[in-house]
Amino acid sequence: MIDTSRGNNMKAIVDLFASIDNAIALFMKVAVSVMGIFVSFAMVVGIVSRALLGIQVFGLEELVLTAAMWLYMLGAGLASREKSHLSADFVEAFSSNETLHDVTRLIATVLSVVMAVFFVTWSYSLFAWGVEKGQVTPVFSIPQYISQGSLFVASILLFLYALRDLIHDAGKLFIKG
Template identity: 45%
Template sequence: MLNVLKTLDRIVVRIVHPILVVVGLMVAVLLVVGIVSRAFLGAPIFGLEEIMLLAIMWFYMLGASLASRDRSHLTADFVGVMTSNPRVIRGAALLSTAISLGVAMMFVWWAWSLLSFGLSRGQSTPVFGIPWWVSQSSLFVASILFVIYLTRDLVLEITGKAIKPGDPSAEVE
């Protein structure tokens, strides 16, 4: 199972990293263009916010997925401060990962419900007519990635090979 997760991880990283770079640069450029057009030219660009909203949704969700991969997301791990007992620390980490996995599975269900609702309604943005499901799908994709990485983390916690938070390699040996 770990080999399957490792292969999926490599594929996801090769796809997501370039997308994040391109989308991040695009958002920065669009933001500057929007500011310049309003502040200096006195004429806002019609529909710019729609494109930025879609790009930011994907940027944020894919970035959160990579943070989950590297275990560099925000945590409030106070167990290590309260005790130095490795069994207690490992037990707390295992419990935390299991709860996070359960929540991520609920997030998949919620994101799918939102996406299927968007697909059934056929709603679109007012200026360009971009379907709302384009941005809603970012939540669904990210939630699936969260489940994949939390499953990996749970297996590693159980086997005693847990990845340290913020580990840039974040690969299973």
């Protein structure tokens, strides 16, 4: 008799991670959409009020900066999740050898994981420094670490998705068939 409980447990874990990933992705998509609309609207309001009405809207730049930072960083996380970020797959243009493609993809993914570890470390240091210093924006007193936190969150997302890609690429190369 074949023991299928291990396979069922593994499938349940994979399904759990997929559900968590889908929930996070849904949250990011909604946040990116809302912030994109806000940044666009706020920029129009700022330009119209300043250029046409001669009125300065104080603090608008602070709100736009914070929203734009989160917009860009969550967008980078989504691009990494969906593998829609820029890549230079020039080896595939010069060779039709699938094994060579898999090896170069694995090397690129390993480098991505290593760089992501550095990004997590650096962005955490920036975020911790921001919390420690307690700097705030001049008009609304928004803590600077709120926008700096976007870098930390994005670097964690990039690391997790690079790790996912590493597992996939290594499996594709080493577990044929």
